[in-house]
């Protein structure tokens with residue numbers, strides 16, 4: 277089941293965000309960086325609360341629920357890229373599942389809900405950034421019709437992460 281996130285979900289969103297980075301990016305990002313994320317639960321919870329407060333209209337945080345547990349989330353809204361038109365391109369900012377729930381179809385259900393929400397918000401196209409070496413996520417996105425548009429960037433989060441942009445027609 278998919279529903280919009282509420283403020284009470286913030287700690288769980290932070291927990292999934294951190295544990296999914298640690299599971300999915302082991303070997304792709306420095307171990308010290310990933311280990312250090314465990315100390316950021318409170319900080320991340322506050323960040324999710326902020327995002328939940330500003331989210332309205334075209335911005336949305338959706339959660340996947342395997343009753344009674346929240347098992348993943350998708351964060352979406354207008355594109356933040358300077359070369360894209362935010363009124364016509366919606367961005368999937370992040371999609372992460374609890375590592376214990378990978379490869380059980382929850383991501384596909386979230387992706388369908390993401391497409392529905394982006395279409396209903398009037399976007400004509402979707403975009404997202406994915407780590408260049410994240411082969412698993414790239415396979416998942418390609419399975420759902422996304423394609424690499426040839427744009428590359430180094431995302432800087434204290435560490436440099438080579439990333440590629442994907443697009444999809446909605």
Ligand SMILES: CC(C)(COP(=O)(O)OP(=O)(O)OC[C@H]1O[C@@H](n2cnc3c(N)ncnc32)[C@H](O)[C@@H]1OP(=O)(O)O)[C@@H](O)C(=O)NCCC(=O)NCCS
Pocket residue numbers: 296297300370371372373374377378379380381382383384385405406407410411412413415416417419
């Ligand atoms: C990427 C993610 C959202 C996919 O969700 P999921 O529920 O695990 O994926 P699904 O079970 O819906 O998989 C659907 C299809 O995608 C592809 N896929 C999913 N995970 C894959 C993997 N690890 N390797 C290769 N293909 C994969 C397969 O084609 C799969 O179909 P199949 O299982 O019948 O072969 C989830 O695994 C995740 O949170 N990963 C870690 C975080 C991450 O990398 N997020 C993206 C950041 S940009």
